[in-house]
Amino acid sequence: MSKSIFYHAGCPVCISAEHDIINLVGEQNVELVNIGKDRTRITEAENAGVMSVPALVTPNGNTLHINFGASMADVKG
Amino acid sequence: MSKSIFYHAGCPVCISAEHDIINLVGEQNVELVNIGKDRTRITEAENAGVMSVPALVTPNGNTLHINFGASMADVKG
Numbered sequence: 001m002s003k004s005i006f007y008h009a010g011c012p013v014c015i016s017a018e019h020d021i022i023n024l025v026g027e028q029n030v031e032l033v034n035i036g037k038d039r040t041r042i043t044e045a046e047n048a049g050v051m052s053v054p055a056l057v058t059p060n061g062n063t064l065h066i067n068f069g070a071s072m073a074d075v076k077g
Numbered sequence: 078m079s080k081s082i083f084y085h086a087g088c089p090v091c092i093s094a095e096h097d098i099i100n101l102v103g104e105q106n107v108e109l110v111n112i113g114k115d116r117t118r119i120t121e122a123e124n125a126g127v128m129s130v131p132a133l134v135t136p137n138g139n140t141l142h143i144n145f146g147a148s149m150a151d152v153k154g
């Protein structure tokens with residue numbers, strides 16, 4: 001199975017969801033990207049359809065928005 | 078690992094998320110509950126913190142709201 005990508009911005013909602021996703025999917029199956037810190041990957045996230053974080057982009061390219069931490073506009077500041 | 082429970086109401090957003098969750102977590106690790114049909118489980122879902130569907134309640138009791146299909150008020154009608 002190829003990896004999912006979990007985009008977050010370090011917010012409390014994000015961290016909580018990150019732990020849940022790792023428990024569910026397995027740490028080896030998900031790449032964690034903090035787009036609050038690694039801002040070079042914001043465009044990649046937006047191109048994948050990420051409208052808010054936390055969000056999980058699945059191996060088949062679907063984007064699952066999980067709860068609501070912050071809008072992309074807030075992350076970009 | 079004990080099972081997660083995926084609550085949905087049969088809406089297109091729900092079905093799409095259901096397929097993604099099954100692919101990610103594995104069909105044997107998640108119970109699928111259509112609270113639009115199986116209305117006896119609406120109270121159980123609400124007690125688990127489900128405010129909208131689709132939602133995934135993890136084995137440790139956290140509720141992940143995924144995208145947005147329908148509010149519990151809409152499901153209850």
